[in-house]
Amino acid sequence: MSLSIIVIVKNEESSIRECLASVAWADEIIVLDSGSSDQTVAICREYTDKVYETDWPGFGPQKNRALEYATKDWVLSIDADERISYDLQTEIKRVIQMPARFDAYTMPRRSNYCGRYMKHSGWWPDRVVRLFRRGKASFSDDLVHERIVVAGKTGKLREPIIHESLLTLEQILNTMNSYSTASAKMLAEEKQQAGLCKAVMHGMWTFIRTYFLRAGFLDGKEGFMLAISNAEGTYYRYLKLMVINKANQKEV
Numbered sequence: 468m469s470l471s472i473i474v475i476v477k478n479e480e481s482s483i484r485e486c487l488a489s490v491a492w493a494d495e496i497i498v499l500d501s502g503s504s505d506q507t508v509a510i511c512r513e514y515t516d517k518v519y520e521t522d523w524p525g526f527g528p529q530k531n532r533a534l535e536y537a538t539k540d541w542v543l544s545i546d547a548d549e550r551i552s553y554d555l556q557t558e559i560k561r562v563i564q565m566p567a568r569f570d571a572y573t574m575p576r577r578s579n580y581c582g583r584y585m586k587h588s589g590w591w592p593d594r595v596v597r598l599f600r601r602g603k604a605s606f607s608d609d610l611v612h613e614r615i616v617v618a619g620k621t622g623k624l625r626e627p628i629i630h631e632s633l634l635t636l637e638q639i640l641n642t643m644n645s646y647s648t649a650s651a652k653m654l655a656e657e658k659q660q661a662g663l664c665k666a667v668m669h670g671m672w673t674f675i676r677t678y679f680l681r682a683g684f685l686d687g688k689e690g691f692m693l694a695i696s697n698a699e700g701t702y703y704r705y706l707k708l709m710v711i712n713k714a715n716q717k718e719v
Contacts, residue, residue, distance in 0.1 A: 570619030
């Protein structure tokens with residue numbers, strides 16, 4: 468059985484080389500770029516000639532676009548800040564050659580937050596579907612926090628995918644801002660409502676869930692930092708939703 472890699476990128480020159488080097492063993496690499504202004508596209512073309520450029524419709528739709536270019540039996544979806552270890556590579560090669568038992572596989576994700584690989588806080592084992600049989604799965608249409616929808620049985624891999632996620636405070640703030648904006652737009656499209664009280668309460672609950680219920684306190688100071696940034700992201704998501712709804716009401 469053969470394997471396609473799909474990855475979507477924009478201005479990822481600092482991380483994409485390590486990502487693609489970790490999957491260079493695959494039969495096919497598909498890269499979909501949405502307007503990089505740095506060296507991302509040039510770096511990608513060192514690893515594959517299947518680099519395509521397009522606009523940005525959101526995470527889910529963009530990954531479905533990349534999936535349309537895949538031609539092999541199995542597909543592995545990976546982000547630019549993720550890496551496939553040799554042990555995970557070996558496990559993937561083994562399972563895709565096995566008799567058809569599962570149509571997709573989850574794998575644990577080992578994520579780096581400000582230099583610490585988190586073991587709690589809801590970030591471990593953080594199982595995600597990334598490997599699936601082509602034609603048996605697709606991505607949801609969510610603009611952010613998209614998921615893979617599988618039409619069949621899902622198995623489990625043991626080895627983790629390495630996620631060099633949020634390494635600096637600047638990355639954390641930029642990600643929180645962009646994700647909260649996209650999430651607020653999605654909620655607005657669903658006709659959901661929000662006020663200041665709802666934003667505050669949801670933010671407080673997110674901190675409690677991350678730091679206490681998901682044992683973020685066991686991740687040291689990074690656990691506290693993550694709980695705060697999660698709470699801020701939730702707070703601003705609903706605050707932005709409130710602003711969007713207010714603007715929409717004025718237009719009516």
